[in-house]
Amino acid sequence: MSQHKVVLLLGSNLGEQKKNIELALQKLSDTGNEISQISEFLMSDPVEFASSNIFCNIAVIILTHLSPIQLLDCIKDIEVEMGRINDSKVTGGYTDRVIDIDIIKYNELIFKSERLEIPHKKHLFERDFSRILLKDFI
Template identity: 75%
Template sequence: MIRTHLSPIQLLDFVKSIEFEMGRTSDSKSSGGYKDRIIDIDIVKYDELKFISERLEIPHTKHLYEREFSRVLLNDVIKQNIKHIV
């Protein structure tokens, strides 16, 4: 979870640059499917924004509803935030 002043596309460009610097050379959209990779940063939610473009969809529905590991991580983030608020 982060706070940012970047727009969704600016944030996407920023995380793609991190992935590239860490050695990720291909994107699943360009390669046509999943391949193991050294890092994968996803933008799952951006406040309550709904955003769709060719490069980015927010919320990232697969991570919110289809991928169990993502739901577990998101629940942990939500629990941690509640602890910090209280």
């Protein structure tokens, strides 16, 4: 089984944001993914929705044996386990969240399905906070 290099972005704007992110990283590690590199934390305003809750975000590189869809399933399980109720694909918009984990890049793969698009174009090209976090990762 080969390992895949994956760039993720994690964010939280509810509860103790840094602790939420640290717990999500631990859960990613507990499911067999190796955390290879972690950015600094970055505080940012919500993007594409209004909220008085500021986001805490980080970028990470993981090494995984999971396929893109298996990794997405793993991430969605972690989000639900941590109390995330609404997924933006289901609700059609963004809301406050305990944890959000996005797959930004998966090796050099270009992939598109109903559930997942890699690379994650909004984070790579449209969102300022993402570009700041990803500058040393991409």
